[in-house]
């Protein structure tokens with residue numbers, strides 16, 4: 001019997017190349033599993049971005065966006081939004097903008113966290129955040145984020161798996177960056193792609209031999225070969 005009932009995957013750096021182009025190998029694997037096992041995308045990206053990627057990969061499963069701040073139970077459902085410390089997030093961003101010329105991402109689309117380009121270093125930023133007790137600084141490799149301390153991908157997996165009638169430990173998680181560490185802790189088994197940060201590799205149960213989307217494909221093959229997941233014959237929706 002299969003040991004795990006679903007896959008939860010990061011997007012950037014995990015099903016892409018280093019420059020965020022979608023990996024053909026990851027796409028091939030996603031195509032094989034899509035609609036045949038719950039396949040939840042859990043990303044730091046916005047809802048609209050993650051929703052489009054999920055649709056085009058054919059996951060037919062709920063998804064997690066904005067580092068856990070937003071859950072989408074099904075493609076046409078209303079999103080479930082976390083309630084972040086919005087005032088603190090705005091104040092922290094405004095303070096940083098007073099001192100740095102930040103390139104803020106997706107400000108119109110992003111609702112539960114703040115994201116900006118890595119044009120300055122973490123060490124330059126952190127001193128300005130010390131008074132914001134409810135804010136976590138997250139380096140997701142492709143962007144910096146300010147998030148509410150109570151919001152993370154792992155917490156969102158707990159909530160999402162319950163909606164799906166599953167347990168977080170039923171899921172295999174795969175990722176590359178520090179915003180995936182709490183996801184690894186929540187899931188039953190975790191894989192870091194070879195290109196992951198050292199902190200992520202340290203946290204993972206397995207470090208894949210291949211990096212980026214090739215690593216994702218390696219993981220899917222490994223799970224199938226070892227009977228750790230089982231694919232249903234008929235494709236169907238896993239939306240809730």
Ligand SMILES: O=C(O)COP(=O)(O)O
Pocket residue numbers: 010011012013042043044045140141142143144177179
């Ligand atoms: O939004 C980011 O910075 C990274 O996105 P990811 O969580 O899909 O890797």
Ligand SMILES: [Mg+2]
Pocket residue numbers: 010011012013014140175176177
């Ligand atoms: Mg990533």
